Amino acid sequence: MKNTKEVIIEKARALFNKNGVANVSVREIARELGISHSNLLYYYENKNALIASLHNQLLKHAVDIYQHVKNEPPLPGLFISTIEGFKVLYEYRFFMLDMVWILRENKKLHAEILEIEKLRFKMYEEKIEQMASGEILLRSVDRSNYAILIDQIRVISDAWLTSAHIYSTTPKATIKKYATLLLFLFYPYLTDRGKQEFKSLCMKFDIKI
Amino acid sequence: MKNTKEVIIEKARALFNKNGVANVSVREIARELGISHSNLLYYYENKNALIASLHNQLLKHAVDIYQHVKNEPPLPGLFISTIEGFKVLYEYRFFMLDMVWILRENKKLHAEILEIEKLRFKMYEEKIEQMASGEILLRSVDRSNYAILIDQIRVISDAWLTSAHIYSTTPKATIKKYATLLLFLFYPYLTDRGKQEFKSLCMKFDIKI
DNA sequence: CGTATTTTAGGCCAAATGTACTAATTTATT
DNA sequence: AATAAATTAGTACATTTGGCCTAAAATACG
Numbered sequence: 001m002k003n004t005k006e007v008i009i010e011k012a013r014a015l016f017n018k019n020g021v022a023n024v025s026v027r028e029i030a031r032e033l034g035i036s037h038s039n040l041l042y043y044y045e046n047k048n049a050l051i052a053s054l055h056n057q058l059l060k061h062a063v064d065i066y067q068h069v070k071n072e073p074p075l076p077g078l079f080i081s082t083i084e085g086f087k088v089l090y091e092y093r094f095f096m097l098d099m100v101w102i103l104r105e106n107k108k109l110h111a112e113i114l115e116i117e118k119l120r121f122k123m124y125e126e127k128i129e130q131m132a133s134g135e136i137l138l139r140s141v142d143r144s145n146y147a148i149l150i151d152q153i154r155v156i157s158d159a160w161l162t163s164a165h166i167y168s169t170t171p172k173a174t175i176k177k178y179a180t181l182l183l184f185l186f187y188p189y190l191t192d193r194g195k196q197e198f199k200s201l202c203m204k205f206d207i208k209i
Numbered sequence: 210m211k212n213t214k215e216v217i218i219e220k221a222r223a224l225f226n227k228n229g230v231a232n233v234s235v236r237e238i239a240r241e242l243g244i245s246h247s248n249l250l251y252y253y254e255n256k257n258a259l260i261a262s263l264h265n266q267l268l269k270h271a272v273d274i275y276q277h278v279k280n281e282p283p284l285p286g287l288f289i290s291t292i293e294g295f296k297v298l299y300e301y302r303f304f305m306l307d308m309v310w311i312l313r314e315n316k317k318l319h320a321e322i323l324e325i326e327k328l329r330f331k332m333y334e335e336k337i338e339q340m341a342s343g344e345i346l347l348r349s350v351d352r353s354n355y356a357i358l359i360d361q362i363r364v365i366s367d368a369w370l371t372s373a374h375i376y377s378t379t380p381k382a383t384i385k386k387y388a389t390l391l392l393f394l395f396y397p398y399l400t401d402r403g404k405q406e407f408k409s410l411c412m413k414f415d416i417k418i
Numbered sequence: 419c420g421t422a423t424t425t426t427a428g429g430c431c432a433a434a435t436g437t438a439c440t441a442a443t444t445t446a447t448t
Numbered sequence: 449a450a451t452a453a454a455t456t457a458g459t460a461c462a463t464t465t466g467g468c469c470t471a472a473a474a475t476a477c478g
Contacts, residue, residue, distance in 0.1 A: 004425080020309050022231035025465060036427045037466090043425095046466075097309045100229050100374055113375060148393045155390060156361070158375065159368030165309055166322060166367065181364060184357045188397030213455080234435060245457045246436095252455095255436075425474065435464080444455065 005043045007033060009057075012050045016094035021051065022101050048106050054092060055109060059116070061088040066123070074130040075194065079183065079201050086179045089161065090171055096161040117154070124150050136194035137186070149185060156182050180207050214252045216242060218266075221259045225303035230260070231310050257315050263301060264318060268325070270297040275332070283339040284403065288392065288410050295388045298370065299380055305370040326363070333359050345403035346395070358394060365391045389416050 011033050015024045026047055030037040044050045065084050069077040089096065103110045128146055131137035160178040168174075183198075190198055202209055220242050224233045235256055239246040253259045274293050278286040298305065312319045337355055340346035369387040377383070392407075399407055411418055 020231075020313065022229075022310060023313070027465070038428075038468095039426045041467085096371065099371055100306045101231060103374070104229065104232070110375075117375065145393075148390060151386075152361075152365070152390050152394065155369055155372045155387070156364050158372040160364055162305065162308055162371050163364045163367040165312070166319075166326065177360075178364070181357060181361050184354075185361065187354075236435065247458075248456045250437085419478105421476100421478085423474105423476070425472105427472070428470090430469085431467090433465085435462105437461090438459105439461105440457100440459080442455105442457070444453105446451100446453075448449105448451085 004035070004039065008035075008040055008043055009050065009053055012044075013054055013092065013094070016051075016054075016098070017092075020101075021047070021094055021098040026050075051102060051106065052109065055095070055112070058088065058092045058095065062116075074127050074134065075136055075197050076201060078127060078186070079205055082182055083175070083179045083205060085157075086160075086175045086182075089157075090175055093161045093165075096158065097165060120157075121150060121154070124153060131194065135191055136197065138189050138191055145189075149189065152185050153182060156185070176207070183207075213244070213248065217244075217249055217252055218259065218262055221253075222263055222301065222303075225260075225263075225307070226301075229310075230256070230303055230307040235259075260311060260315065261318065264304070264321070267297065267301045267304065271325075283336050283343060284345055284406050285410060287336060287395070288414055291391055292384070292388045292414060294366075295369075295384045295391075298366075299384055302370045305367065306374060329366075330359060330363070333362060340403065344400055345406065347398050347400055354398075358398065361394050362391060365394070385416065392416075 008029065012024075012029050015029055015032065024047075026040055026044075027037045029050075030040040033040075044053065062085065065081055065088070068084075069081045072080060095102065103113075125146075128137060128150070132139050156178070160181070164174045164178060169177075187195070187198060199209065217238065221233075221238050224238055224241065233256075235249055235253075236246045238259075239249040242249075253262065271294065274290055274297070277293075278290045281289060304311065312322075334355075337346060337359070341348050365387070369390070373383045373387060378386075396404070396407060408418065
């Protein structure tokens with residue numbers, strides 16, 4: 001039997017994902033759990049507190065993935081972190097889908113999100129540098145092109161869920177599809193050796209080319 | 210002096226963009242205009258009617274752009290339709306930003322949106338075919354890669370506004386930045402001739418490489 | 419066992435919203 | 449000018465929501 005606080009936050013996540021943050025009230029979450037709204041407010045003072053707590057969870061997941069991948073070689077690391085990252089993000093998809101609502105209601109979170117984005121930007125820069133050193137990524141492309149590549153990555157990883165929401169299929173298929181789209185952003189810039197490794201990783205992760 | 214119906218729909222668009230669909234009530238729109246909410250309801254029976262009407266406007270703009278570009282050569286056509294399309298989309302950005310809310314509240318619109326996406330998919334396929342014929346796009350890349358390219362395009366054009374919303378700058382800079390990101394998806398697949406034309410078009414549209 | 423603390427429930431209030439209905443006012447038409 | 453139609457305003461109501469306060473119940477602890 002889980003304690004009330006955990007049950008609340010899980011139900012909140014489920015309802016946010018299902019109905020959108022704007023359409024879920026604190027009272028509704030309580031109603032669904034069969035507890036009083038006062039009880040819920042005892043643990044989380046309002047909806048923003050729930051969102052902030054879920055954001056912390058998400059952050060922890062992200063750090064876990066980062067730690068796990070850190071010592072992998074860059075290209076496999078890219079595959080793993082992308083796929084695993086997308087899985088996690090899917091479980092917290094309301095975040096991306098209701099970004100506008102959340103940012104408007106919670107300025108503090110906005111600052112945090114920007115902080116995280118900066119880190120992510122750095123991480124991708126590192127990975128690209130590693131791959132270039134390892135003759136996996138072409139050196140010939142000038143620095144500015146990789147800036148564009150990184151921005152493309154950012155847009156897709158920020159926003160794939162919005163696009164996915166229009167064409168809803170199964171979670172598994174969705175995650176795979178959009179992870180593939182992101183990974184393939186790199187493909188044109190790979191060396192021949194890089195392309196070969198890329199292809200074998202696709203096989204390994206059951207991605208059709 | 211514009212008539213009431215037009216004034217209403219313009220104010221609705223402005224407020225939807227500013228505060229998000231979920232946070233704008235019919236009464237608020239009326240209040241902002243200094244008319245009674247009953248008067249507004251006389252023209253649009255509810256919020257969904259406003260949204261549907263705005264969607265029609267957006268569609269008309271899209272068709273206009275398509276018509277305008279139809280007879281252009283493919284690469285300049287790509288530049289124009291992307292940039293102009295992004296400008297229009299920015300004016301109706303609540304649509305993409307509040308997609309989740311809108312789709313949940315309005316099933317009919319969902320079907321329409323899917324219809325439009327299909328058309329867009331076709332249009333890009335045509336453009337790619339034209340460019341390949343004109344030795345602007347590489348033939349060597351197999352068909353499936355272009356499928357991925359098209360999907361990448363779709364994600365970015367569906368969802369760039371979500372990403373842009375996190376890092377808000379000026380509208381002009383935003384539009385340019387994300388249009389650039391989309392256009393550069395093509396770059397790696399261009400022939401040498403294609404790359405040359407691409408670069409000169411970047412000059413023309415004041416896009417830094 | 420008795421007391422303090424934590425947890426849960428319930429009620430109350432003010433504000434906002436969608437919806438429906440009626441009345442007033444303006445405009446068009448003959 | 450008289451009448452019909454279109455437009456605008458006003459009102460009333462049921463619901464929902466967030467926030468606040470108080471009391472009951474459960475649990476921990478000395």
